[in-house]
Amino acid sequence: MSSPDLNEVRLQISQTDSDLLKLLAQRRALSIEVAKSKLASSKPIRDTSREQQLLVELIEQGKPLELDSHYVTQVFHSVIEDSVLLQQAYLQQHINPETIANKVRVAFLGQQGSYSHLAAHKYFARRAEEVIEHGCKNFKEIIAKVENGLADYALLPIENTSSGGINEVYDVLQHTSLHIIGELSVPVEHCLLVATDTTEEKIRTIYSHFQPIAQCSDYLGMLSDVTVERTDATSHAFEVVANMKRDDVAAIGNAEGGRLYGLTPIRTGLANQAQNFSRFIVIARKPVDVAEQIPAKTTFIMSVKQRPGALVDALLILKQNNINMCKLESRPIPGNPWEEMFYVDVECNVKSSNMQLAMEQLQDITTFIKVLGCYPSDDIKPTEPELD
Template sequence: MDLGVLRDQIDDIDKQIIRLFEERMDVAEQVARYKIGCGKPVYDPVRERSKIERAKDMATSSFNARGVETLFNQLMAISRVRQYELVAEAHQDNFGFEECNGDHVGAKVAFQGVEGAYGHQATLGYFGKDVECYHVKTFEDVMKEVHEGRADYGVLPVENSSTGIITDVYDLMHLYDNYIVGEYVVKVEHALLGLPGTEIDQIKTVYSHPQGLLQCSRFLDEKPEWEQVSLQNTAVSAQKVLVEQDRTQAAIASPAAAAIYSLSVLKEKISDNDNNSTRFIIIRHKKEYVKGADGISISFELANAHETGSLYHALGFIIYNSLNMTKIESRPIQGDKWRYRFFIDFDGNIGEAPVQDALRGMAQETINFKILGNYIQVE
């Protein structure tokens, strides 16, 4: 048979498919209105699984059965997206988040480390040099200070451009009922710091945060005789060198820390990456966002994590609402072998209908879903 004739046949079949698809969507909308009226959930996984199995049984080959399964999974996903849109139209809400003016006047802010740490720099950069701020020992201490009301805001690092995410902070965001209200990026300029008058040849031990040591690995590899010791913070390392007054000790920290702790910069710009930067989040115990917020962070787990396409269908709500996903990370769930919690960033404002549609769909079709925050993104 002529190829042109075959293509004409496919065109005719496609027209029929489109007509039947639109008829199906009309009925799906009627189903949605019925569910809205009686308060039934959009997603009925038992019925959908049963219907897909029946549809597969109608196929004439195992290959076609797999295709039918994929096709009907997509049809039902698209149908649910439309139904969630109708639910959103009937029940508009911002998921408990309130719009605010972003006024930080009089705020008290907690950061991890000591003065001169990159967290301290992020705090001053975001809130201004006159902010009332104080340091705590650990990332979790920052979370607790904010959660228990002793601090209005907290500042925490979440990602470095060279070494990736700060996993501890991701895990803490799930554990504590705090929310991201802003972000700030600090350019990391690691330097080797020592007591005034110290020569590099005198150094035997180098202190820094584990990330600081990792981010300067090429420089440190040239000095295999140096002992590398991890401390809880880069500025704490500088402080230790000052207090112990030992010329065999050095710290990897910022030039700002050198100025604060009266140390000399023995060698500047020792990072592996000249464009090394760390992204910090600003957290608060209130669900709030500013009018211009354009980035949303969420976390969730999959109810059927090992079922084919489960993650794809969860992310489908972002795709179908024409939203741009900018980041996805996963973290193992403690005590639950081979199960993971997903962290997603995407563009949008929680007051926008497409964002609400996506959030509503994912909230209903995943477990332990949490909106981590809506904030202005920093390029």
């Protein structure tokens, strides 16, 4: 039996991939039609029972094609997530027509290749045709770009599943008039990247931003005779290592960003946690309305009276109004020793009746309260099929 011609097989694979792309584009177009139908009916974007039924049917259809259930589920989790986010973006632009634009100016930390740069393009891929980039050296510069009208939006990393909340971002949010209008979570894959043909044993200096350094502390703690240098952003670390072209220096960051600078990963999976995600927030000069078909989050800050149980009393108001709190972070108030400002994320639309009542009740027992933004929740939890 003769072996198949490799070039011919590769041509068939390329044609199959091209056909898949056309089908995915067709499915995306149908997702928008679904979103249009939900404008009039006010039905929620997500129908998890429908998703579950769909996954079960697809798994059954895949069996005679020798496609295992894990493969089918994994593929369609991505397809369903994309469909949900696409429909959410469509509904949001429908009720906030002023946000529709072919070009958007976005400020973010670092330059091309930084995690913030990649996250900015991921978020606006569904919302604009072109992103005009404004790379910045620090969070204050990012905020200033939007406040002064030099950028339309800013993207800020707010927390990481490994290293926790980013205090500098919480602090700048406390003093700005800007509003949170969106969020996204992105998986983080830290790699050791080099510019020459070298080995891990030769590395004596590692460059990176302080967040990846903190998130890879277990790995870095095992190294001996290695100096760790902090940079303004991972993209700056890539630039430094690329320019030095030495076999004893490396950067920690993502492989996709490193490739823009000609760097190659020699070790992957450096983070302390195998599942490592960073959450970003999107801010703008004006707030947005969130369509009632979309799950919403509201972020607000508050300070409470200095008496026993004051914070508990405030949180009980959320419970009594059936509002789920998904994050609570405290930061010191400058100039007020031992007093704290609390940052609160809740899963609720700020315009809902229970949230409005909760805010009224909180006004009575807090010394300060301010809503930073209400925005669509980007946390698309995958639906798991129930199989016999």
